[in-house]
Amino acid sequence: MIHLSVVCCGRAVPFLWLVLAHKSAAVGFEEYQPLLRRARWFLRKHPDVMLLADRGFANHQLMSWLQQSRWHYCLRIPCDVILHGPRRCPREVRRLWPSKGEAILYRNVGLWEDGVCRCNLVLANIRGVKEPWAVITDESPTLQTLWQYALRFRVEELFLDSKSGAFELEDSKIRCADALERLYLVAAVALLYSTTHGMAVQIEGLREQVDPHWRRGISYLKIGLRWLKGVVNKGRQLLMPIPLLMNDPQPCFASKKA
Template sequence: MRNTTPSRKRAILPPAVQRRLDAIQHFLPHLTLSQQRTLALWCFGIQLARSHSLTLVSLLLAPLCKCHANAMRKRLKTWYAQTRRTKRPLKVQSCFAALLRWITTDWSAPTLLLAMDTTTIRNRWIILTVSVLYKKRAIPVAWRVLAWDKQEWNPIWKQLLRALAPAFPPGVRVLVYADRGLYSPELFVYLQQLGVHPMMRVNGDGGVLVEGSTEWQVLQELVPCPGTHWKGRCRVFKTNSLDCTVLAIWAVGMREAWIVLTDLPPCEASAVWYRYRSWIEQGFRDLKRLGWSCHRTLVRDAERLERVWLALAVATLWVLWYGTDAASAHRVWGALWSRKRCVVSVFRRGWLLVWLEILACVEGLCCGWFPDPLEPVEDGGGRV
């Protein structure tokens, strides 16, 4: 009787995995072939399972690759659970600029939006993340996993931004968003030195000296009530003062005002743009409960979790890459858009197209990036 047990030989890559491997080899050429192949397997397995569970991903990939589930599990685990004996360890930091280049290679907009923020996992880990904002979603391109304790974040933010700096596309204006808890004049100046434009929100209780004035006032007084907005050149904070542009808006329906500091001229920026920062929060939801279930991780080592996040980042990038395929956006999914909002998110569309790819219903997907334009700079407050 013929033996139908899966072979213990090298796993056979399905066409869908091979497509991911081709892209990874093109955009992450510094990785070894083994690292590239396993990253492609992780990416595809995460998308299939909608989870980064090692057991679940192994069980799904094993029959597709015609190998034993235990062999697949060992291979996937070895990729992130490296030891001192590993000859060529995977250095996640070396992938940050490459991930950003992957996104910006076909970038068609004059502006690139980045956001800095933190997320937590199981009250055990704090993950400092820099993400590309794209169509109400976010793609992680640089991160650091820290233990749940107090430590200085600014040096780490600088390391992450410095790693991305070589990949900032020439001729493209880069805006970097940060919420109130991350503001520091040191970080503001460092972003300027990198040639990007900070968009950092601050609390309204600080002092401000409007250009041309001699009297200090409170930032909140620039927008005293809902329905008001203001922007202009100022000096903010009496201690650790900073000369910058202040963008302030308190739209009707908002609980409090947005007060944003930037180095852009007042005529070239709008406080309304700060609404794009919330996209990184949706990106964290995609990484957790709405997508890859990272909030359930059992990984107990920071360096290992950083490698797992590389697989999650590539899986997210690929899904959004598929989700904005030009042909499918206009032909297959055109009816799913209303005039005011998207009925199906770009993340969900991309994930569905992954399954169509598996079922051989879609061939030769033409992936690409089609970012939305920024809100126009207006004299009024604009739409929040």
């Protein structure tokens, strides 16, 4: 599944997707370019769009497409990518890792063998993380670049909710790509409706009826699902869903262990 989502209030919300019968988890740019084109058309009235993607997606074609589309980006790159600096000989990213707990910022570096693609780079060796990060961006390289890229991990919770956390998508046992794509449409509509319903519960000041924490302790999706179950089983009022919130009125807090 090639998946595009929108990060909103601490979680990712399904936006566009495409299911392929493919031999490998890695897909070429030509496979997901139509999805990007459709996203560009839907977001044509939004001038400030940033694409976040893992290291399997960084390549010449995507970089060229992003520049033509005038989208911002934060992309992680593999440790074997060749870098071209202003003075030094080309070297692999792995040769430049900073010390543990430190980060290094580079401007206007060239990528890959030819060095044609130019961008800014942030290298970080983060405590508590297995592998160092190498993140490229078109914006000024700062520590904020790492926080921007980290928003990409919101999609992991979305996949968890799709597979086992809420909708048990894998239990369908469907192997047909077209059928699975249609089934995910049902899950995506349910995810969106439940999330917006959870936001409506928060705005109406009713959250503590389904989430007893002093502050919000679960996602808006889970709040919405709990409220909708109460509509069916307890006669609660069915609220009017609201548009996705631009700013989170009450960010979710992590447990002490997390």
